[in-house]
Amino acid sequence: MSTRLKLGKIHHIALIVSDYKKSKKFYCDVLGLDIIAGTYRAKRDSYKLDLKLAGGDQLELFSFPNAPERLSFPEGCGLRHLAFAVTDIDEWVEYLNQCSIDVEAIRVDELTGRRYTFFADPDGLPLELYQG
Structure with a gap:
């Protein structure tokens, strides 16, 4: 190529x-x-x-x-997750919690030092918020 x-x-x-x-x-x-x-x-x-x-x-x-069901766990083969960049992850977590959406505890990316967390869409697809 x-x-x-x-x-x-x-x-x-x-x-x-x-x-x-x-x-x-x-x-x-x-x-x-x-x-x-x-x-x-x-x-x-x-x-x-x-x-x-x-x-x-x-x-x-x-x-x-x-449509056939598909595995949606972050560690399953195939699409791992969709990640959305946000400027204030704490605001987003609070907002999603107010919308009755379960959000995992915020973690820190050991390679970049950036904060991130996961939640799911209505079909259980893992979605990530990544503070950039």
Whole structure:
């Protein structure tokens, strides 16, 4: 491969969710992501929701009838977790607790000295807050 070819930033991350309405509420109302577009695809009986994070990155939520379950533990093979950069992790933990969302104890990354913690989305997908 040519050393001149370089990948750019991540364009989007796609998640398949089990309950479209519940996940839309979680990612939009609780986490504050903005909606770019929402589409219902009748042929697939599937919803697709494009969401924008503050930095312009995108998250896509898909729903499919009878989608198979997937392991979601942070140490399972496959996607480990999604990490979101935050400026004040303590504020976020307090806010998530007020929303009745369980958040693990804040840890310190032994390599960077930065603080981080985990919580889960409605399907149990591990999400990380990383104070940057």
